[in-house]
Each structure stands twice: as C-alpha cells, then as structure tokens.
Amino acid sequence: MIAKDSGPGRARVVVIATGKGGAGKTTAAACLAVYWARRKRKVALVDADPNQTLARWHARGDVLKELPLTAEHSSDAVLPAIEALAAQGGVVVVDCAGFTSQAMLFAIGVADLVLIPAMTDEANIFEAARTMKLVQNAATLTRRQIEARVLLCRVKRSAVATHAREQMSVLGLPVMMAQLGDRVAFQEASFFGTAPSVLQPLGAASRDITQVGEELDGLLWPRPALRGKGT
Numbered sequence: 001m002i003a004k005d006s007g008p009g010r011a012r013v014v015v016i017a018t019g020k021g022g023a024g025k026t027t028a029a030a031c032l033a034v035y036w037a038r039r040k041r042k043v044a045l046v047d048a049d050p051n052q053t054l055a056r057w058h059a060r061g062d063v064l065k066e067l068p069l070t071a072e073h074s075s076d077a078v079l080p081a082i083e084a085l086a087a088q089g090g091v092v093v094v095d096c097a098g099f100t101s102q103a104m105l106f107a108i109g110v111a112d113l114v115l116i117p118a119m120t121d122e123a124n125i126f127e128a129a130r131t132m133k134l135v136q137n138a139a140t141l142t143r144r145q146i147e148a149r150v151l152l153c154r155v156k157r158s159a160v161a162t163h164a165r166e167q168m169s170v171l172g173l174p175v176m177m178a179q180l181g182d183r184v185a186f187q188e189a190s191f192f193g194t195a196p197s198v199l200q201p202l203g204a205a206s207r208d209i210t211q212v213g214e215e216l217d218g219l220l221w222p223r224p225a226l227r228g229k230g231t
Helices: 025-038 055-058 077-084 102-109 123-142 156-168 184-192 202-221
Strands: 012-015 043-048 067-070 090-096 115-116 145-153
Touching: 012 025, 012 043, 012 102, 012 202, 025 043, 025 055, 025 090, 025 115, 025 184, 025 202, 043 055, 043 102, 043 145, 055 067, 055 123, 067 077, 077 090, 077 102, 090 115, 102 123, 115 123, 115 202, 123 145, 145 202, 184 202
Parallel strands: 012 090, 012 115, 043 067, 043 090, 115 145
Antiparallel strands: none
C-alpha cells in the first residue's frame, strides 16, 4: 500500500527503473501512461534517460503526444521537474536511464511506487535484486515507505517465467502477477507514438497492459476496507 505522505492533491509518482538496458522500461512507461490517460486520469511524463527514447516515442503523435512530457536527465533538474508535475495531481510516470545514475536515485527517493522491469534471465534477475536494494536504501535515507514491484517483461515462455518467479521469490523480490509478453504489437506501437491498447484494443498486448495497469491501480489507489455493521 502506498504511504500516506503523498499529500492531498499530489500526483502518484511512478518511477520505472533498472540498471539494465533493454528490459522493457520505456515500453512499460509509454503503455501505462496511455492506459491511465484512457481511464481519464491526469498523466504527465518525465523522460530522465539521456537516450530520450520516451521523448521520441511521445513526439510521433497519437494519444501519447497529448500528455505533457518533460525531458530532463540532469541530476540537478530531475527532482524539480518531477515535483512540478506532481503538484498538478494525477500520476507522473518517470522513465529512468537504463543504468544506475544519481538522477535515478533522486527519482526513486520521491517515488510512491518503483516499477522494476526485468526479463526472465539470470542477468535481469540479478539487476532486479540490485535495483530493489537501491529502493530500500532510498527508503532508509528518506525515512519513508517506497513501494516497489518487479514486472516481468518480454516473456517468451511461461515455463521460463515460472522459473524466474521462483528465483526472485528466493531472493525476496515482490513480483507482479501480471506480466508483459514478447509481442510485436509493443514494437509497432513505438513507431506510431501510441500503445497496443490503441492499435489493437482486443489484442494480447493490450490485455497484458490492462492486467498490469489494474494491478498497479490497486497499489496506487487502494480502496478503503469495507467496515462491518456495528463498527
């Protein structure tokens, strides 16, 4: 559950971070932004990756281009950029660089939720554990709760994904139930500045994103527990 110190009216800050490139970080950022926008949430984006992949995806048009985006990877400027957008409410999605940087650490420090994308191989599992440790250290330094989840991406075989989940469980990593498959629709979406939910609303990639989004919704905006009669 997200900590209560987010403040009334402040956006939920979702930081997508991993120290390993190619894990599906920008794909998750773009597709989740579109998912929340189509559900009438106010969405803003921060591209904190020097490669500016999300900014190029954003510039190609369609739904993603309608969302405000700030491209800022400087460690001195990334926090003001995030906080300026967060003050406007809704949800701010931050796409970090595919390597550990001071800007990433600062972004994690103000996150409500850190999403760690990982493929199903040993190197990605190792990096997911390393990134989770960064989140834990940031939580200790800031004296606040920072939720984090590992998101399996580019999954090709369910048996391998099951094994990866088992290995992550041994390491104590919290892994999302939903996952993103290795689907052509995600690659196609990057060329059109959109997401599979727009290009192929009934396709498998769109279902993947919906399942991931709904699981994250439960973490970011938990419903209050129903109170029994007489309480």
